[in-house]
Amino acid sequence: MSAIDFQQLVDQHYVPLFRFGLTLAKSEAEAADLTQQTFFLWALKGHQLRDRTKAKSWLFTTLYREFLNRRRHEVRFPHVELEELSEDDMSISPNMNEVDSAAVVEALRDLEEPFRAVLALFYLEQFSYQEMADALEIPIGTVMSRLSRGKAQLRQRLVSKEEAAARKIIPIAEEKGTSSHG
């Protein structure tokens, strides 16, 4: 791949890749590093990909794998119970006019990792359920389940943040100092 081709690929995908990494990683620095590492791997191995139309999928899959590799020694992959959805879960509506980009990113980061990945691909890159299944190497049914549960949890997180901001939560340390006697 020529330098110009590489640059074109970077220009086309580095922003959405970074945003995807940001929803997975703990910090902007880690997201930037995941993005750099992904393109570094492309520079080394991308020439092996015969179908260049699959480059986008390759990049997102690679970033996700890099993320999982880094987490492997840190946290066990949490088992996600597919709970029954309640009507309440599906009807919670945060006021999106009061929510900014940072709050959405933060709410996504609060979710468990399996939900974060599918939601990020869904919202950032408008991946279809099939593309997500391919990129994350999971069954289509699992994609749909995680989307369904993940969106409900995302709504709950956003509402919680809205409510917390409205109540002006007092830090725990201050509350202990004002606890009543007897």
Place this chain on the structure above:
Amino acid sequence: MDNREARFILSAYRPGGQDAADPQFYEALAQARRDPLLERWFNDSVAFDRTVTEKLSAVEVPAGLRESILAGGKVSRPSPWTKPFVRWAIAAALVLAAIAGSLVLREAAKPRLAAWQTNALSQVSALVEGESKFDAQSHNAGSLVAWLHANRASAAQKLPQNLERLESLGCKTFFWQGQPVSVICFQRTDGGLIHLVMTNASAPFNQAGKSETKFVRQGNWATATWRDGTTVYMLALEGPPDQLRSYLL
């Protein structure tokens, strides 16, 4: 199909309408058209998804990231040795280099910065030009070192003596191929800036294995790199190398 099933499937329906013709969604969409409650839920879901997409699309990327990626790619691409034309071209270039002789040898012998150092200078430039922000700011360098330690970033146990006398501006942390790198920026007494980059002395930074200081000039940058214990340092300023040496005494 009941509404619960329909909602499950419609959760994967993309807000841009790309799935309108996907048979996977036909039955669920038909159900939504028949049931006003489900339809209301679906419209609300699509509106929510559309808004989240817009919010996430507004997230900015760090300044200098594109340049870092391109710089990394430049040093990572495999050499096209297998192409016959390239082999011929390289052979011809070598012949020309041999004819040119002393000039080529002199050029090859010039010390160069490693990719991580070039990336670090790119990060520093972004800070200087206001394209990125410090992670922490203080005029007391000791406080910045303490902040770096507290945040488990690469940091010196002790700063070079002549830097301790300077007023610090701030520090920033980033990663290079998974390795943490930190930089502290200082104000020189002549009004210019000088920057101390620090990282852990582990692979792939083996070029800094020796403890003697290596001076390299790259563009406008004068740099000095050395290792002390488990930390690799690079001191950098935009200006002549002699100005740099005075801070290493």
